[in-house]
Amino acid sequence: MNRQPLRLAIMEAMRILEAAGVSSPRTDAELIAAHVLGVERGRLPLVPLVDPAVVDAIGQMVAQRAKRVPLQHLVGWAALGDITVDVGPGVFVPRPETELLLEWGLKLLKGREYPVVVDLCTGSGALALAVAHARPDAVVYAVDIDPTALAWARHNAELRAAAGDSRIRLYSGDISDSAMFAELDGLVDLVLCNPPYVPEGTWVPPEVAEHDPAHAVFAEESGLAVIRHAVTVAARLLRPGGGLAIEHDDTHVAAVPSLVRARRVLTDVEDHPDLTGRPRFVTALRG
Ligand SMILES: C[S@@+](CC[C@H](N)C(=O)[O-])C[C@H]1O[C@@H](n2cnc3c(N)ncnc32)[C@H](O)[C@@H]1O
Structure with missing residues (x-):
């Protein structure tokens, strides 16, 4: 041979x-x-x-x-923080763009025992599971509207639990629903959200156009439709001193901070770049 x-x-x-x-x-x-x-x-x-x-x-x-099949679909996994999650057809592939948002959230949790964390628009469960891995004492809730994404999230949650991480609480729901997580109003330490935010009609590479679900990538109102709901939910759920981090399109550097500032209870609003230096996520604290 x-x-x-x-x-x-x-x-x-x-x-x-x-x-x-x-x-x-x-x-x-x-x-x-x-x-x-x-x-x-x-x-x-x-x-x-x-x-x-x-x-x-x-x-x-x-x-x-x-x-142009995504590399992550071929190898079957994607990394976020210190974990990997399985990915494939029907679920959004977690991106390096989200690493610094996760880091900001974990930093906020330092010194808080048994924090309550909510991951809005969880997709594969990557953010929620990365938090549960880094903070075994956290109680982590996650929600998605899409049954296929939730099936991937459930599968990943089982894998992480088998590896010894704490279990997360997965919900099927629409974050525009004003009753979503109502039982957690005023009790949450950290809300993380990487929602669909690309303005409809924006060109995206074939890996995204043909393999990420469109409703996981694009949003109406120039990409702001789901972000708007995430801000409303976060303002309701956060306890005083709790924090919020929402990922956004690089064209949203003014629009998303101003949406957040419009909620009087949210203070210390800051926008942050991703690993490539592009404006990528907004953070705020519940005053
Ligand atoms: C960009 S993907 C993010 C997935 C994951 N957070 C990550 O970082 O890999 C956005 C997710 O939001 C979900 N989604 C879209 N609209 C939603 C809504 N109104 N309520 C709940 N989930 C929604 C989609 O199904 C998709 O899984």
Whole structure:
């Protein structure tokens, strides 16, 4: 059997992915190779030669990626904070854009025992589960309107519970419903929300247009429709001193802080960039 240099297979994968318009061909080629080999990406240099079957398997995944199937659907997972969640068709893939929002929320919880946390628009459950992992004493509630997303969230919650994390409380619901979580009014330490916020009609890459559910990405009213409800719910749920973080489109740098400021009970309103420096989330405290 003719073993072949892995380096050549990765270079060929990069060439195909670049030609297909994939924005990070090296990263994706290396992550695909690492997935096929079952090793960490950083350990690829320790694998100089591979069997033809491995080259074939890499080629098949690269062909899928070249059709702009998201890398996370191919490998089956996405990372947020210190956890990974399973993802696939029918659920939004958690993004690195959300990392700093999570970090802000966890920082706010420092020094608070048994905090109550609500994740509005939970999708795969990533934010809620990342909080439950980082803060085993937290009581974490999460809601989504979409049954398929909730099925993924339930599956991920089972995986995390099997790994030893605390269980989260998952709800099916619409955050525009004024009775949503009414039993928690004034009791919540932290509300996190990564809602659909891309203004309708905005161009998005094929990975998003063809694989993320449209109702998880786009929102009416120039992207503000669901954010508006999240602000209303947060103002109602938060206890004095509690905090809110909502992700938004980079075109919302003025609109979302002003929506939050319009609720008199919310103070210390600040907008924050994501890891790439784009305006990405607003935070506020309940006065
Ligand atoms: C951008 S995805 C975010 C998923 C997750 N928070 C994350 O960061 O990966 C937005 C989610 O909001 C849900 N959603 C949209 N409108 C909603 C509403 N009115 N009430 C509750 N969930 C909603 C969608 O089903 C989708 O799962």
